[in-house]
Amino acid sequence: MSELINSSLRDLSAALAARRVSAVELATLFLDRIDRLNPGLNAFIALDRDKTLAQARAADESLKVGGGATALTGIPLAHKDIFCTRGWRTSCGSKMLENFVSPYDAHVVEKLAAAGMVTLGKLNMDEFAMGSSNETSHFGPVKNPWDVSCVPGGSSGGSAAAIAARLTPAATGTDTGGSIRQPAALCGLTGLKPTYGAVSRYGMIAFASSLDQAGPMAKSAEDCALLLNAMAGFDPRDSTSLERPAEDYARDLEQPLAGLRIGLPKEFFGDGMDPDVRAAVEAALGEYHRLGATTVEVQLPNSGLSVPAYYVIAPAEASSNLSRFDGVRYGYRAPEYADLTEMYSRSRAQGFGAEVKRRILIGTYVLSHGYYDAYYLQAQKIRRLIAADFVEAFKNCDVIMGPTSPSVAFAFGAKSADPVQMYLSDIYTISTNLAGLPGMSLPCGFGSNAMPVGLQIIGNWFGEAKMLTVAHQYQKATDWHTRMPEALK
Amino acid sequence: MTRNVQWEVVIGLEPHAQLQTKSKIFSGSSIAFGAEPNVQANAVDIALPGVLPVLNREAVVCAIKFGLAVGATIAPRSVFARKNYFYPDLPKGYQISQFEVPVVSGGGLNIRIGSGDTATEKFVRLTRAHLEEDAGKSLHEDFHGRTGIDLNRAGTPLLEIVTEPDMCSSAEAVAYAKALHALVQWIGICDGNMQEGSFRCDANVSVRRPGEPLGTRREIKNLNSFRFMQQAIDFEVQWQINEIEEGRAIRQATVLFDPATGETRSMRSKEDAHDYRYFPDPDLLPLEIRQDWIAEVRSGLPELPQAMQQRFATEFGLSSYDAAMLTATRATAKFFEEAVAATGKGAGSAKLCANWIMGELAARLNKADMPIEASPVSAAQLAGIIRRIADNTISSKIAKDVFEVLWAGDGKDADAVIEARGWKQITDTGAIEALVDEVLAANQKSVEEFRAGKEKAFNALVGQAMKATRGKANPQQVTDLLKQKLGG
Numbered sequence: 021m022s023e024l025i026n027s028s029l030r031d032l033s034a035a036l037a038a039r040r041v042s043a044v045e046l047a048t049l050f051l052d053r054i055d056r057l058n059p060g061l062n063a064f065i066a067l068d069r070d071k072t073l074a075q076a077r078a079a080d081e082s083l084k085v086g087g088g089a090t091a092l093t094g095i096p097l098a099h100k101d102i103f104c105t106r107g108w109r110t111s112c113g114s115k116m117l118e119n120f121v122s123p124y125d126a127h128v129v130e131k132l133a134a135a136g137m138v139t140l141g142k143l144n145m146d147e148f149a150m151g152s153s154n155e156t157s158h159f160g161p162v163k164n165p166w167d168v169s170c171v172p173g174g175s176s177g178g179s180a181a182a183i184a185a186r187l188t189p190a191a192t193g194t195d196t197g198g199s200i201r202q203p204a205a206l207c208g209l210t211g212l213k214p215t216y217g218a219v220s221r222y223g224m225i226a227f228a229s230s231l232d233q234a235g236p237m238a239k240s241a242e243d244c245a246l247l248l249n250a251m252a253g254f255d256p257r258d259s260t261s262l263e264r265p266a267e268d269y270a271r272d273l274e275q276p277l278a279g280l281r282i283g284l285p286k287e288f289f290g291d292g293m294d295p296d297v298r299a300a301v302e303a304a305l306g307e308y309h310r311l312g313a314t315t316v317e318v319q320l321p322n323s324g325l326s327v328p329a330y331y332v333i334a335p336a337e338a339s340s341n342l343s344r345f346d347g348v349r350y351g352y353r354a355p356e357y358a359d360l361t362e363m364y365s366r367s368r369a370q371g372f373g374a375e376v377k378r379r380i381l382i383g384t385y386v387l388s389h390g391y392y393d394a395y396y397l398q399a400q401k402i403r404r405l406i407a408a409d410f411v412e413a414f415k416n417c418d419v420i421m422g423p424t425s426p427s428v429a430f431a432f433g434a435k436s437a438d439p440v441q442m443y444l445s446d447i448y449t450i451s452t453n454l455a456g457l458p459g460m461s462l463p464c465g466f467g468s469n470a471m472p473v474g475l476q477i478i479g480n481w482f483g484e485a486k487m488l489t490v491a492h493q494y495q496k497a498t499d500w501h502t503r504m505p506e507a508l509k
Numbered sequence: 510m511t512r513n514v515q516w517e518v519v520i521g522l523e524p525h526a527q528l529q530t531k532s533k534i535f536s537g538s539s540i541a542f543g544a545e546p547n548v549q550a551n552a553v554d555i556a557l558p559g560v561l562p563v564l565n566r567e568a569v570v571c572a573i574k575f576g577l578a579v580g581a582t583i584a585p586r587s588v589f590a591r592k593n594y595f596y597p598d599l600p601k602g603y604q605i606s607q608f609e610v611p612v613v614s615g616g617g618l619n620i621r622i623g624s625g626d627t628a629t630e631k632f633v634r635l636t637r638a639h640l641e642e643d644a645g646k647s648l649h650e651d652f653h654g655r656t657g658i659d660l661n662r663a664g665t666p667l668l669e670i671v672t673e674p675d676m677c678s679s680a681e682a683v684a685y686a687k688a689l690h691a692l693v694q695w696i697g698i699c700d701g702n703m704q705e706g707s708f709r710c711d712a713n714v715s716v717r718r719p720g721e722p723l724g725t726r727r728e729i730k731n732l733n734s735f736r737f738m739q740q741a742i743d744f745e746v747q748w749q750i751n752e753i754e755e756g757r758a759i760r761q762a763t764v765l766f767d768p769a770t771g772e773t774r775s776m777r778s779k780e781d782a783h784d785y786r787y788f789p790d791p792d793l794l795p796l797e798i799r800q801d802w803i804a805e806v807r808s809g810l811p812e813l814p815q816a817m818q819q820r821f822a823t824e825f826g827l828s829s830y831d832a833a834m835l836t837a838t839r840a841t842a843k844f845f846e847e848a849v850a851a852t853g854k855g856a857g858s859a860k861l862c863a864n865w866i867m868g869e870l871a872a873r874l875n876k877a878d879m880p881i882e883a884s885p886v887s888a889a890q891l892a893g894i895i896r897r898i899a900d901n902t903i904s905s906k907i908a909k910d911v912f913e914v915l916w917a918g919d920g921k922d923a924d925a926v927i928e929a930r931g932w933k934q935i936t937d938t939g940a941i942e943a944l945v946d947e948v949l950a951a952n953q954k955s956v957e958e959f960r961a962g963k964e965k966a967f968n969a970l971v972g973q974a975m976k977a978t979r980g981k982a983n984p985q986q987v988t989d990l991l992k993q994k995l996g997g
Contacts, residue, residue: 117558122557122559222560226559256563339786342602343595343601346602348600349556349658360597392787392788
């Protein structure tokens, strides 16, 4: 039974359908593992065995009856703590929401529950998804299962670490500037950020509304495809949700790659990348050649502006999105204050961590009278240029590839004193968010200190199925995605 | 208001009309007035983490209707923006409004200042009208030093309608506000209830000497009655003039009007004005309004008051003042048209209907504090009275008695009342002649006085004759016969 921790979702589904294992047994297997290993990793920040097992029992019922069961019924997963989950504490990694129990389910939570998936718990994350190392969480950093002295990446670091340690077969994540792909890379997983608007943001605590997108994180592209099938789809409660016919993201997984044109932006292969990352990415490209793909150089001339543009737009939106956390209706309120202004300032000063405050200040500044045109409007122009670059590039290729992160997982504290160094961790991932494109990361080898390296695939708008095929064919030819940390076996 | 020849007053208004939708502008909660605190506030209204706004289509329809009614431009693409500031009854920490690109721009409204023949007309230009959400309410009483928050109103759809600074007296400002108030009700986008805050005005007021550039303005907030508007503007104008005449400069400020003292007082000056950090709301797509949508809304619009006024003047030969009075509300116009239709075409019947509606009926409704929709005398009943005046069945005096009976609910129509009470006018010349002879015989004293040259005596004889028939004789016939007999 313990070998099920490494199983694919299809295998778990088959085992559940054949009643070789029950949903309750499967949930218990992972819950026990969480009890044992989580204290050393700090990936889960909310657990409720009774709730989980009740959900598992319900899944077993529908598996028994048969009719209501889906391919995901009875399979456990865990949610990044950014998703409102009814009856669960939903903290977003912040002291501000330390005591907030959500009265409603996010669209994604609702859809995955409706598919019969069983919630194991809530996963640690950088506070309000602001960070690339999981060091900004109010609940303490998550440790990288491959080396606990290293960061797991962020902001979906809890999701990445939990899957890498096989504490859950799958997890939800969100990606505003790389928050699914970068931790997936640093923990040796597969993670996908869909096209902006493909997955409803309803119930996902907003960081930067025009960039935020929820996506699946799992061991393989195939697992991600199955999860995305359940997560995606139009939701009238999100005005930016796209009204498109439902699609099966797994439909083309077995399509061979012969003739595939891979675009390689020269901007992604410059000096910024560590040599070990470069070596692994180039080896992966070699594998793609063997699978019948060709590579072509493309240009993304404005990609160098993506980090500065992002660090205007994202904080601007965040500064406004986080205004609702004022201590009036829910969330943290300072114990003592003399008047209204002090109630606001103390509640927010005490409730938010340093990185969140930094971004609120930046955002407030760039939206201020007299600065708006120079910063916000300028950044929006750059954003359009970046999107136009991609339109141009996709005229000559089917997918774009490059590194996900310039380095493998780094040690705790290595970048936390220097925000700009930290922000550059997302240098390869941010431009896809600015353009609204889908992107994913998949493991493609190991770099220095035997830490995982991620290969990034960027798809055209609505090119998720293509991207997943490209990743799946690679994973059929390689076994990087099946590796797990030796110490946790 | 004291008009000072040395000073020109410049006023612009920014009324907020609460739109008559079923639900809020960005959520499905009801906007009905008067519910228990916070029962009409859902997850979106209280701004729980993760919730998102979805625009209510009905609110957009209201904005389009308004734009069409004032001859404005409806933007094919307008943008919702966030206006950021902290206040406990503003749950998100920002208000969703429209800033750079409003849904309606331009257009204007004809207003009439004064009444009767001395009334003057003026065209007030509109700058823009934009959609936005209302905030909740802070309740400072009954909480023992704390503040209660009621979010029922949070998210209620508003149309903020901004004029150019085209008005130059409190009378003009009130005339405009009344015309707008009537229009938004006419086209059915606002119930106009000022007590409940469905229609409230901000007024920007400044003064200058003729020929000088615009003076510094102060904004009077939340005027919720026309009387207060008049008082507040008059006070503010006098205050500004005094300040300047005493050598103090006006500083831009937001002020509140206190009805108890009749004074305005400063709430905050420009120095501590907020920087609202407007930016396009990334949760909402730009609002696109295509021509076919505008055409659809246009086809559902009622005839507008201005057009109806002109039609009344030409079709029924009414004065422009009468036509304006009869189109003050849609209900009045409807009542008038129904009465005219029921009376039937006849010389002067429309004019008679107009006079009765603006005279007797308006006075009775006013006394009873009733809207015309609730009038106990229906348009058809009024038409019945007018028909009998026109065909000389009853005199105008008797008609008033018939009206009273119908008002009291003591009859089904004018004919029934006239019949039951025997109020039919006596038009039989023979009968009247006999009567006149009787009166002359019984009042020899008056006859002699008249013959001696006392005109008054003649009136006394007419009065006696009318009294003898309890008002039923045709007064003209009585007069003619008397003259004939006395003169002959």
